[in-house]
Amino acid sequence: MEAKEIVTNFRQECFDRQLYLSLAKRERDEDLRAALMRIAEMEGGHVEVWRKLAEAKSVRLPSKPLGTLDKARLRFYLLMRRLMGSKLFYRYLDYKETGDAEKYLKLAEAPDLPEGLREDMRRLAVEEAVHERVFRTLELGYSAEFVYGISDGLVEVLAAVSGLSGAISSAQLVALGGLIIGVSGSLSMGIGAFLSTKVEEEGRRSERRIVELEKRLDPKAVERRLEEFLRSAGLEGRIDPESLVHVAENVLFKEEGADARKAALVTMASYFTGAIIPTLPFALGLSGLSGVLASYAISLASVAIVGYFIGVISMANARRKSLQMTALALGAALATHFIGLLANALLGLRV
Numbered sequence: 001m002e003a004k005e006i007v008t009n010f011r012q013e014c015f016d017r018q019l020y021l022s023l024a025k026r027e028r029d030e031d032l033r034a035a036l037m038r039i040a041e042m043e044g045g046h047v048e049v050w051r052k053l054a055e056a057k058s059v060r061l062p063s064k065p066l067g068t069l070d071k072a073r074l075r076f077y078l079l080m081r082r083l084m085g086s087k088l089f090y091r092y093l094d095y096k097e098t099g100d101a102e103k104y105l106k107l108a109e110a111p112d113l114p115e116g117l118r119e120d121m122r123r124l125a126v127e128e129a130v131h132e133r134v135f136r137t138l139e140l141g142y143s144a145e146f147v148y149g150i151s152d153g154l155v156e157v158l159a160a161v162s163g164l165s166g167a168i169s170s171a172q173l174v175a176l177g178g179l180i181i182g183v184s185g186s187l188s189m190g191i192g193a194f195l196s197t198k199v200e201e202e203g204r205r206s207e208r209r210i211v212e213l214e215k216r217l218d219p220k221a222v223e224r225r226l227e228e229f230l231r232s233a234g235l236e237g238r239i240d241p242e243s244l245v246h247v248a249e250n251v252l253f254k255e256e257g258a259d260a261r262k263a264a265l266v267t268m269a270s271y272f273t274g275a276i277i278p279t280l281p282f283a284l285g286l287s288g289l290s291g292v293l294a295s296y297a298i299s300l301a302s303v304a305i306v307g308y309f310i311g312v313i314s315m316a317n318a319r320r321k322s323l324q325m326t327a328l329a330l331g332a333a334l335a336t337h338f339i340g341l342l343a344n345a346l347l348g349l350r351v
Helices: 003-026 030-056 068-084 086-097 100-108 115-136 142-167 171-217 219-232 241-252 260-283 288-313 318-347
Strands: none
Touching: 003 030, 003 068, 030 115, 068 086, 086 115, 086 142, 086 288, 100 115, 142 171, 142 260, 142 288, 142 318, 171 219, 171 241, 171 260, 219 241, 260 288, 288 318
16 A cells, blocks of 8 residues: 555545534534534544554654645535535535445455554444445435426526527527526426325325224234335334334324425426526527527536436436436537527528
8 A cells, every 4th residue: 555545545534524523513403413423533533543554654644634725625515515405415425435435345455454454444444334324314305306406497498598599589589488488397397296295195194094994993904014114124023013003104104294385396496496597698698609609508517517416316426427417408409409490491580
C-alpha cells in the first residue's frame, strides 16, 4: 500500500467524521441525530486505524488533515443538505458510500498489510455496511416524487417548446405555449396523483375492514396471513403470529398512508418547476436559434442533474442514468423541433 493511498484515506475519514458531526448538530430528528453521532464516532475510529497503519508504514500524515478545499467541500455538502432536504441528502450519502465495505474487505486481505491491522480493517468493513443500512432505512417520502416530477416537466416541455420554436418565430408565443402546456400538465399530473392516492387509501381501508371481520370469524386465517407477512419480512420464528392477531389490521395495512392533497400539490409543484426551465430563454425574449440553443443548454444541464439523483434514489449507476436521460431528452427535443420545422414549411406559418 502506497503512502499516497494511506494519506488520502486518512484525510477522507477525517472529512467524513467532521461531516457527520456537522450534520448531527443541524439535525432536528433526535433518533437520526443520535445515529449520526454514532457514525461520527465510528469514523473517528477509522481515522485511528489509518493513523496506526501510517505509523506501521512510516508514512507522515498531515498535521491539519482538512485543507481549504476540504472545508469548502464541507460547506457545499451542508448547503446540499439544506436545499435537498435531509432524506434525499442522506440517500445521496448512502450512494456515495456504496462499495466502501467491499473496499475495506479487500484491504483486509492485502498481502502488505501488517497482521495486527487485518481485524481492524474487517471491523471497518462491518461499520461501513452499518452506515449504509442506517441511511437505506430512511423513507424518501415526497422527496423522490418531487425529483421524478421535475424530470417529467423538464423533458415534456423541452420537447414541446422545441417543436413550437421550429414552427413559430415569436419568442413570446413559444414561451406562452410552453407555460400553457406546463400548467395543463401539472394540473393533469396533480389530479392523477390525487386520484391514485385516494384509490390506495380506500383500498387500504377496505382491506382493514376485511381483516377486522376475519378476526371475529376466522382468527386462524388471520394468523396465517400474519405468518406469511413475517416470512416475507424475514422475521419468521422471531415473532409469534398469534400474538399479533389482535392488531393484525395495523400490522398488515397501516392506518395512515400518503395524504392525497399533499401528493397532488407536490406533483403539481414539481412538474411545473421542471416545465418553467425550458421556457425561460423564450420568456426573456430570445428567439430563433439563440432561443433554442439557450433552452437546450439549461434544460439538458437540468436533466443531467435530475437524472443523476434519480440514479441515486434507485441506487443505480447515477452517471449512466444521467447520460441516458440527457440523451433521451435531447432526442425527443430534436425530433419535435424537426416536426415544427416541417409544419412551418408545409403550412407556411409566419408567426
